[in-house]
Structures are given as structure tokens and as C-alpha cells.
Amino acid sequence: MLARSLLVLLLAAAAPALAEEPPKEPVPAGEQAKAPEAAAEKPKGPVLAELMKQSGYVYAWQSMVAGETLPQWVGDYVKTLDGPPIPTISVPLDGETYTLGFTCKANACETDQLYVLFGPGARDAWGLLVGGGGLIWLGKPDERIQQAILSVLE
Template sequence: MMRLPLLLSTFLAFATPIMAFAGTPQTTADLASKEFKQAYQAMISLPSWVKTAQATSVPVTIINIAGKPYILGHMCRPHDCAAQQMEVVFAKDHSAAWGLLSIKDATSLKQNFLGSPDPEMQKALAKAYQDNNPSD
């Protein structure tokens, strides 16, 4: 009779890792890189005019943020400037760039910061958008 509990505990000791592996939930990275790759890529993709900088644009200006000079520019999707625009700030030493991508439709305005701008840089980008779109 002692053999049955020993046999059962031995079986469970080996079977538990196998059962756990078979029932392991998928990770977010697994789903994003495999089963949902197309949907994930669509979610993170930028419009082609942004990626290639093939845009209608204006001459840049110099702005000061926290006492440092930066280069500020504005560009938009050719033939659709009212709906798709981007404000861009470049570090003068070429070390970084930040952006605010704005996409507007009939009912909403979606804005995404690019380049992980800090709050002060976000404020400068938002002001640039407002300066270029005074009616919004």
C-alpha cells in the first residue's frame, strides 16, 4: 500500500512541469510577433509621408526651451495638410528629435508624441501645433 502514494507522488512530480508547460499562457510579445503580427505592425506604423519625410513643409525656426536653442519645423501630408500634420523639434547638436503627429478627421483629432519628449518638449510641440492651427 505504501507504494501507491510513492508512485503517485513520483508521477505528479514529473507530470506537473509537463502539464504546466502545455497550459502556459502566451505572452504579449509572442502574440505581437506571431499570431497578431499584422495587426500589431498596423498599430505601430507611421504614415509613409512621416517615415520618408516626403511632405509639404515650411522653413524651420529656432526656438528656446529651458534656455537651449532647438530647431522647430512643421510638415504635412501632401495635398492633405488640414488632416495630417507633424511638428518636429531637432536638437541643434543632431543628438535627438521629437515630434507631434496630428491626424484629424471630421469628428476627432488624434495626436501622438514621438521620440519620448519630456513635458517641456511636449508643451513646445503642442504650442507649435496651435500656432499652425489657430482655429483648432
């Protein structure tokens, strides 16, 4: 739990910096050989709210939460898509790339969090709700999906 809290604090602190891209400077002619190193940095994924504007992700989300009783703040997030601007990350699993998104309750990011793992092509979604009720899995993830989510949080 401490590791998750530290991750959230780190992500929350880094969010403004992650949301802004530094200005790009032209590469001097003598240093052009160094340019590929900078290009090798991992690209930042879209924030969860951007994914939730795409029909495939909405459908996967709806399937994940069907029949679940969710906290009010999650319902509010779905209506407004107002959450922290934290980019999604790629999670490799079984030779495919999954996408992990994050959001949290406004003014309570340290204690109320939601992690959502989307399968390739947004064909499925699974979630981990962290809050006062402990850990609640959404979408009936199997052990390998649970481990994929938890491994990113460690």
C-alpha cells in the first residue's frame, strides 16, 4: 500500500511536467548524431479521458463496470472526464501491448484511485479500485491480468 501511495504521489507531482512538452530546439549540425538518443525516449500515451472519448474504450469500460457498485466519484469522472492529466502507459503481456490508465478522486488522490488496463484494440478492460474498502477488482480479471496491473504499481 505504501508503494502505491508513493507512486500516486510521484505521478501527481509529475503530472504538470508530464502534461507539458518542453520546447524543441534545433539540433546543431555537429550534434546530429545525438538526436536518435533523444528520439528513443518512450512516447507518452494519451490520458485516460482521451481514451474514454473513443467508442471502443467506452464499450470496454462499460463491460468492465457492468453490475458493479462504484463510488460516486467514479460516476462523476465518467460524466465529466475531469481527472489528473497522467499519461497512460504500455504494459507488455503475452506478446501484446496493453494500456494502463489512471484516475483518482478529486482532492483525495492519495486514497481513492482507479487503475484501468485495456486489452489490445480496447477489446477488454479490467480495473483495480483502491480506496477505503481496500482493493476491488473490476471486470473479473484473471491472475495474469491482476499481476500485470500490480506489477506496474510496485
